[in-house]
Amino acid sequence: MAQLFPSIEPYAHGLLDVGDGNQVYWEASGNPAGKAALCVHGGPGSGSRPGNRRLFDPEVHRIVLFDQRGCGRSLPHASDPAVGLDHNTTGHLVADMERLREHLGIERWLLYGGSWGSTLILAYAERYPERVSEIVIAGVTMTRPEETDWLYHGVGRLLPGPWEQFRDALPEDRRRGNLVGAYNRLLNSPDAEVRAGAAKAWCAWEDAVIAHEALGSPGQYSGKPDKAMMAFVRICAHYFANNAWLEDGQLLRDAHRLTGIPAVLIHGRLDLASPLRSAWELAKEWPDAELKVITEAGHTGSAVMQETILDAIARFAGRPGPASQG
Numbered sequence: 001m002a003q004l005f006p007s008i009e010p011y012a013h014g015l016l017d018v019g020d021g022n023q024v025y026w027e028a029s030g031n032p033a034g035k036a037a038l039c040v041h042g043g044p045g046s047g048s049r050p051g052n053r054r055l056f057d058p059e060v061h062r063i064v065l066f067d068q069r070g071c072g073r074s075l076p077h078a079s080d081p082a083v084g085l086d087h088n089t090t091g092h093l094v095a096d097m098e099r100l101r102e103h104l105g106i107e108r109w110l111l112y113g114g115s116w117g118s119t120l121i122l123a124y125a126e127r128y129p130e131r132v133s134e135i136v137i138a139g140v141t142m143t144r145p146e147e148t149d150w151l152y153h154g155v156g157r158l159l160p161g162p163w164e165q166f167r168d169a170l171p172e173d174r175r176r177g178n179l180v181g182a183y184n185r186l187l188n189s190p191d192a193e194v195r196a197g198a199a200k201a202w203c204a205w206e207d208a209v210i211a212h213e214a215l216g217s218p219g220q221y222s223g224k225p226d227k228a229m230m231a232f233v234r235i236c237a238h239y240f241a242n243n244a245w246l247e248d249g250q251l252l253r254d255a256h257r258l259t260g261i262p263a264v265l266i267h268g269r270l271d272l273a274s275p276l277r278s279a280w281e282l283a284k285e286w287p288d289a290e291l292k293v294i295t296e297a298g299h300t301g302s303a304v305m306q307e308t309i310l311d312a313i314a315r316f317a318g319r320p321g322p323a324s325q326g
Contacts (some may be wrong), residue, residue, distance in 0.1 A: 213298025
């Protein structure tokens with residue numbers, strides 16, 4: 001059985017000026033001359049997870065983590081209501097990834113991530129396919145309107161009690177129609193108590209969804225520190241209220257641009273937050289992608305999903321190709 005690698009610390013880190021007053025935190029660990037791999041975190045707004053370093057052989061890989069705009073250790077932090085989000089869009093994040101690649105002198109890199117990270121990986125790879133060596137995704141999303149509607153409206157049919165609490169945390173005149181848009185407005189309220197209440201209600205709903213999955217992890221969202229929670233929810237609502245600035249079906253339509261990039265798409269059959277359909281549809285349009293469905297896993301994964309991720313990364317570790325510019 002594949003095992004996680006030992007914990008390691010970065011050998012380099014910094015803040016990269018990406019313009020618009022934003023500085024993106026990045027770090028590199030493992031082998032500086034190794035095969036480059038970028039971990040793309042979810043959320044949006046969750047921040048990077050140091051534990052992801054352990055998915056990669058530190059003797060083989062140059063492991064790069066970064067915090068997307070407004071979250072984690074990036075500056076300014078979206079927990080501050082004075083920090084505007086006008087320059088925090090999918091297009092900006094794609095450009096940040098490319099600027100980071102150039103800054104680190106990397107020719108091509110493997111992309112790993114899941115959930116929202118999946119959407120960002122696909123957007124980047126379709127924009128810069130020549131810069132991507134392989135892709136490993138655990139939890140496929142494309143942030144289509146139908147996917148967002150499912151997570152914040154449709155799945156409420158399975159969890160009517162928690163969903164009604166999510167809805168009823170809004171003012172009565174905002175409980176019909178687009179709940180995400182209504183939350184987005186509350187999270188930018190000048191009233192700190194209104195913002196905090198909206199963030200807690202949002203996270204309670206997110207927790208309810210994953211807690212009812214097989215092997216779910218209760219409290220994953222509500223357990224965030226206050227500042228991290230506010231940045232996460234504020235950025236999430238901002239992106240989902242704007243359909244991530246992607247045309248409906250754009251990433252699936254442009255999947256032909258991924259031709260030649262080998263990939264493993266790993267998805268839990270019991271994923272309530274992001275049903276299997278999106279992974280299935282993407283795999284049909286991407287001949288170089290192999291879909292692996294994990295029977296017992298939901299959105300938060302399982303031991304078998306972790307082993308499948310490790311196996312996919314190990315398989316690609318042996319593929320030839322330059323990791324850095326000479």
